[in-house]
Amino acid sequence: MLGKNKIKFIRSLERKKERRESGCFLAEGSKLVGDTLDAFACELLVATPAWLQAHREARAAEIVEAAPEEIARASLLTTPQEVLAVYRIPHRTLDAAAVEERLTLALDTVQDPGNLGTIVRIADWYGIDDIVCSPACADLYNPKTVQATMGALSRVRVHYMPLPEFLSQVRVPVYGTFLDGENIYTQPLAERAVLVMGxxxxGISAEVEPYIARRLFLPDYPEGRAASESLNVAVATAVACAEFRRPK
Amino acid sequence: MLGKNKIKFIRSLERKKERRESGCFLAEGSKLVGDTLDAFACELLVATPAWLQAHREARAAEIVEAAPEEIARASLLTTPQEVLAVYRIPHRTLDAAAVEERLTLALDTVQDPGNLGTIVRIADWYGIDDIVCSPACADLYNPKTVQATMGALSRVRVHYMPLPEFLSQVRVPVYGTFLDGENIYTQPLAERAVLVMGxxxxGISAEVEPYIARRLFLPDYPEGRAASESLNVAVATAVACAEFRRPK
Known part of the structure; x- marks a missing residue:
């Protein structure tokens, strides 16, 4: 039985202020909870008897068995699922030495929670371990972002810091995409690099632009037609990452 | 002044049945309406006095000046805009001869309206003129799809027909993406082709699979890690189209 106060608490996690104060975030659905339960400290797991029966290995500080109607009252989804989990927000530290050895993504004010979640999923697919977000980016723990990651937030580490502060420390080449950049297919792409998306x-802000030595453009086809003004930022991130990861 | 009946009619266009019966669809927002007004027959244009003042060239069978609060009552958006347009759904014919000369996309049961809209936008970027959708795909004229195309639906033609019927007539190579396909980076990609996304x-259905001679796989990195189970279908479409359009 899921009490009123718990329902209120769970629903409050839609708001950043409440997430910051409680240090918690929400994940919903069997696939997502299954993918994240081993990765985060679970404070509260709310599930139907059938789900708990099928997942006897599930561990949490508190487990509440609830009817689907009760879960629906706590859920932030249009189509509530049979399980939801409240996790503790982990503390992530960016390993500066690792940045010198890898491809890292940096996001400059990517504001849409769905786009951020999709980009985390893309980073996971392309073996990118760290994403550095400017403070004005959407919050990783916004429930819409969490859902859009499809579980990838348990593997990709997302850090928030001013990009000038981050980029001024970086010794590997820094790339970024611009409408007036160089065609990505004609440029050498380093394996160890930072790729900034705007x-x-x-696009990329005036504040961040001076740190980007290698300006890339993702060409349309036939090139220069540019019927649509641009690709969606998540789609552009995928096309750029695919090219960085393409066998040379 | 926007009357009750018009508000009801506009809102009814959220439903496919009403779109089919009226033969109309809805587009909202200055950017989207601006991009589509020349491409479709506009039955009804509803806008604020300020918008109409700034767009004196706008033509429609009926133009209604309305206050923002009135537009908000008719709007299907969370954040209503200063203009909305009701267009006549055009009749599109697939030019079978043109399919032999180009790259064409075919979508097998892509059900999410947002994904379909994003794919139309991607097709526009990559110079793909026609998309053939299986009848179980999301409806192009679903308002969520229309908004997600960002105006690209005025340039890309979307057709609905059973894919076996379409693919059995096609003489260019037919490609599709599968988890057990061949690495796309090791395969020759024809310029004139059909690319099927599932x-x-x-993924791609058992009914459609027999028509696909060239099975492709979009590799993750490092290859075979496949931490996330897959890329989102719109993201995968973009990565595949980018590779088809990549300079050889």
């Missing part, structure tokens, strides 16, 4: 509407 | 959860 805001949905305005 | 359903969000289950």
């Amino acid at each position: 805001n949905e509407g305005s | 359903n969000e959860g289950s």
Whole structure:
């Protein structure tokens, strides 16, 4: 039985202020909870009797058995699922030495929670371990972002810090995509690098631009037609990452 | 002044049945309406006085000046905009001869309206003029799809027909993406071809698979890690189209 106060608490995790104060975030659905239960400290697991029966190995500080109607009252989804989990937000530290050895993503004011979640999923697919987000990016623990990662947030580490602070320390080449950049297919792409992607509407900000030595453009086809003004930022991230990871 | 009946009619276009009966669809927002007004027959344009003042060239069978609060009552968006347009759904014919000369996309049960809209936008970017959708795909004129195309639906033609019927007539190579396909980076990709993308959860259906001679796989990195189970279908479409369009 899921009490009123717990329902209220769970629903409050939609808001950043409440997430910051409680140090918790919400994940919903069997696939997502299954993918994240081993990766985060679970404070509260709410599930139907059938789900708990099928997942006897599930561990949490508190487990509440609830009817689907009760879960629906706590859920932030349009189509509530049979399980939801409240996790503790982990503390992530960026390993500066590792950045010198790998491909790292940096996001400059990517504001849409769904886009951020999709980018985390793309990073996971392309073996990118760290994403550095500017403070104005969407919050990783926004429930919409969490859901859009499809569980990838348990593997990819997302850090928040001013990008000038991060990029000024980086010794590997820093790439970014611009509408007036060089065609990505004609440029050498380093294996150890930072790739910066910009805001949905305005691209990479004037504040971040000076740190980007290698300006890339993802060409349309036939090149220069540019019927649509741009690719969605998550889609552009995928196309760019695929090219970085393409066998040379 | 926007009357009750018009508000009801506009809102009814959220449902496929009403779209089919009226032969109309809805587009909202200045950017989207601006991009589509020349491409479709506009039955009804509803806008604020300020928008109409700034767009004197806008033509429609009926133009209604309305206050923002009135537009908000008719709008299907969370954040209503200053203009919305009701267009006549056009009749599209697939030019079979053109398919032999180009790259064409075919979608097998892509059910999410947002994914379909994003794919239309990607097709536009990569110079793909036609998309053939199986009848079980999301409807192009679903307002969520329309909004997600960002106006690209005025340039890309989307057709609905059973894919076996379409693919059995095609003489260019037919490609599709499968988890057990051949690495796309090791395969010759024809310029004139059909590329089939499958359903969000289950991929390409058993009914369509026999028509696909060239099975492709979009590799993760490092290859075979496959931490996430897959890329989102729109993201996968972009990565595949980018590779088809990549300079050889």
